[in-house]
Amino acid sequence: MDFVICFVVVTFLALTVDGQTTPHVLTSCPNGWIAYEGSCYLFNNKDKMSFVAAEEFCKQNGGHVVHIDGEAENNFIKDQARQYPKTSLKLWWIGIKDMTDGEWRYTSDDSLVTFFDWDPSQPNKGSNAECAVLWADKDYKWGDHPCVHVGSYSVYAVCEAKYMKSYLLQ
16 A cells, blocks of 8 residues: 555656656645745745844744745745735845845855846845845845835745755655
8 A cells, every 4th residue: 555655646746857757855844834845935924024033033943034046946936925915015035145245145054146036127236235035016026125124115034944854756
């Protein structure tokens, strides 16, 4: 019976591209988190917060503000954010900062950011905008934003955590 269940799961989850089966990662996440490719994501749509508060919130929940490493993950994050009510002033924090002029780094490990999805008007360094957000009213393209001053915007945390209970299916 276990073999049949395993076979069905592997058959169902295996992805085929150009006739080649590609590996797929299964992840077990805590309640309220969403699994995607070896990471778990938590969207806090309840509490507006500064970037520092978002970092602390994510840390308290076992993660960090989201690292968006490539187009597929970026599209996943955008698709998840679209499921929440949208307003023109709604933003989601991304875990990067402009540490030196134009050099964006992940805040949790100081590594250099290599993937970006900036809105064409961004980054513009307006009002000391040294953090990054997803803009709901710009189809979730990235924009720079002040890390501390939230103003009239509703800025929310997206947390990411890697969990040990990940399984690679071949």
